[in-house]
Amino acid sequence: MMQEILYPLLIPFLGAIAIPLLSIILRKMGIERARDYIAAVIALGNIVSVVNLYQTVSTQGTITFYLFEPPTGACLRVDMLSWFMSLVFSNLGFLVTIYSIAYMEKDTGLDKYYALLLALIGGMNLVVYAGDLFTLFVAWELMSLSSYTLVSFRKETWEPVEAGFKYLIMSAFGSATLLYAISLLYGLTGTLNFEALHQALLSTEANPSLYIIIGMLVIGFGVKASIVPLHTWLPDAHPAAPSSISAMLSGVVIKTGVYGILRILLLAFPVTVLDYGTIIAVFAVLTMTVGNIMALLQEDIKRLLAYSSIVNIGYIFAGLSVGMMNGVGEAAATIGVAGGLLHILNHSIMKGMLFLCAGAFIHELGTRNLDELRGIGRKMPVTAFCFFMGCLAIAGVPGLNGFVSKFMIIWGAVKGKQLVLAALTLINSAFSVAYYLRLIHIIIFAEPRKEMEHIREAPLPILIPLVILTIQILFIGIWWEPAVEIAEKAAEAVLKM
């Protein structure tokens, strides 16, 4: 019964260990490519184990799994929010693993690639399943190490190495700040367990040291989530990585930072005493505005999509900040946080797909420049259709999934009487349509260049994830009730701790 929550961690981690060993045997047998399919099967097993957990989590509310005796030591704690996040991670992780079968076929050292990809998925699952701050920190570093290595995976060229180094230095600074904040919290309360922390700070009074801890936590998690003054690594690291890894980074890895801020702030610091929602809202608006302006100026398709990820982090924080404000009312807080969480799911689907489509174009043509990609959509109809749907969804066209979550975020802000926040989010959302339309125009409607005569449709392992993600976009866009219901349950789990 309790062991169920170990499967989403054990399957990817043991898989990560097994893949390099298996590939030695498979190489001797002369069927080395079988390793790619085994990795995909392991990622599928991870999804199955996560989905399997839903019944237990929804009936019991919170499952706590102690590795040692209760008061001390590491523990795992799974509630609806953790489950929701791990579903988001596993979904994109599986599709990216399938995509990599064709996309990475010309690279060498693929046993390490798949081991690191599975370790990344497992590390993210452990981040959201952690029941105390130290387990969270160790999982955080495990996930970060995998992602640094994957960003600089194609180490023969200068760009991934340089971007990976920049990512590593900024992210290591964030981790050190996070550890410092954790040590201060430990000094204040004498514990790092989530439940005990919550109890210890329940009746606290506002004092400067708590604000310092909040600031350090927001900086520590914010580097990974790329809140604007700390975002400078993202537009370099995401384009430099292989496209499959860009999809993982933009789609899910930056969301772990969002999870960290949401979970730790709402857990440890009572909103009624320390009113920090407004500060988060200011950063949210700053993030989306800067991201929008920078995205308009880009000439590189992956760099444009990376800036668009920063914009979407802004929307997510706008939704979450409503839940962190004092006196907005329970209904508004639930809708705002649920909107933010639903946008995490939707953005992972949409941005994951846009990066995978961009990767398919790059795989066929070998360039990232938007001028040189002009009209490539006419040669690759299926990929182009998926790209078109992704652009429309992320621009917020009604009937597709991006609209549902953006509507919930703005509705939550209006219901909580944060009209300035709602208006700025709406203006930014409208503004962002400009560059999505530009993308659609360049990729699909422009006349193809002469050099594209030989371009054919992408191979099947690339098309399968794209089609599955398009179906998910349409599914959540048209029949949104189940997704909204799960997001609301997750929001309630974190708000009513």
Place this chain on the structure above:
Amino acid sequence: MIGLNWYLAASAILYSIGLYCLATKRNLIKMIIGVEILLNAAHLNFIALSTTTAGLDPLARTYVIVSIGVGAGVIALALSLTLLVYRHYRTLDVRKMRRLKW
């Protein structure tokens, strides 16, 4: 007996030195040393705060030892990336690189 506040002040100063190092140094190895100083500031804070009049909290020491191990992994990766950077550019100066703007 040195009071707790001295340790906290020392770790705050270490943290500031690490930040200064990251912000001003232009050599990749020196930046990695800055990251190491930042991490050690947090470790010192942990150990200082775990010491009370009643005794030591063994949990905090476990945390610090695990964290030192994790930090060593990050630093090792950073150094191996530095090696790759050197192979591409034949220099460790950040300003000589094309796109690293901090």
